[in-house]
Amino acid sequence: QVQLVESGGGLVQAGGSLRLSCVVSGRTVSTSAMGWFRQASGKEREFVGGIMTTGGTTFNSDSAKGRFTISKDLSMNTVYLQMISLEPEDTAVYYCAAARAGYVARQAMGVTTTYDNWGQGTQVTVSS
16 A cells, blocks of 8 residues: 655745655655645646656746755655745645656656555645
8 A cells, every 4th residue: 555645834934945755655766756746725736846766856847946856765765845935826735646666757747647646735835
C-alpha cells in the first residue's frame, strides 16, 4: 500500500518561506517520479513542479522555477518543496503525488493522470 503524507504547510507573510515535506511509504522515490500540485479555492488543481527519476526537476512556470526548489532524500524516502518569496497567489492546498516506478518523460510530469497515488494535502496560506 502506497502512502504519501505531506507536512510543513502553514500561515506565512508575503515574502516568507516554507518547506513542504512528502514522506512516502510503499514506493521508492528513487525509482518513481514525484510531483507537487496545488489547488486554490475555487480553482482547478495545477502542477507546481516535479522531480524525475533522474533527479532532474521541472516546473510549471518561470515564477515557480525562480522561487521553488524540489529535492528528494533517498535515505528518508522523502520529497521536499522549498518555497521562498511567497506571494498571496501561492495560497492553496499543496499535494504531492507519486507515479508508478519507471521513467516519466518531462512533458508528462505535469499531467495528473501520470500519478496514481496522492497525499492528503497541506494548506499553505500567504498573507499580504
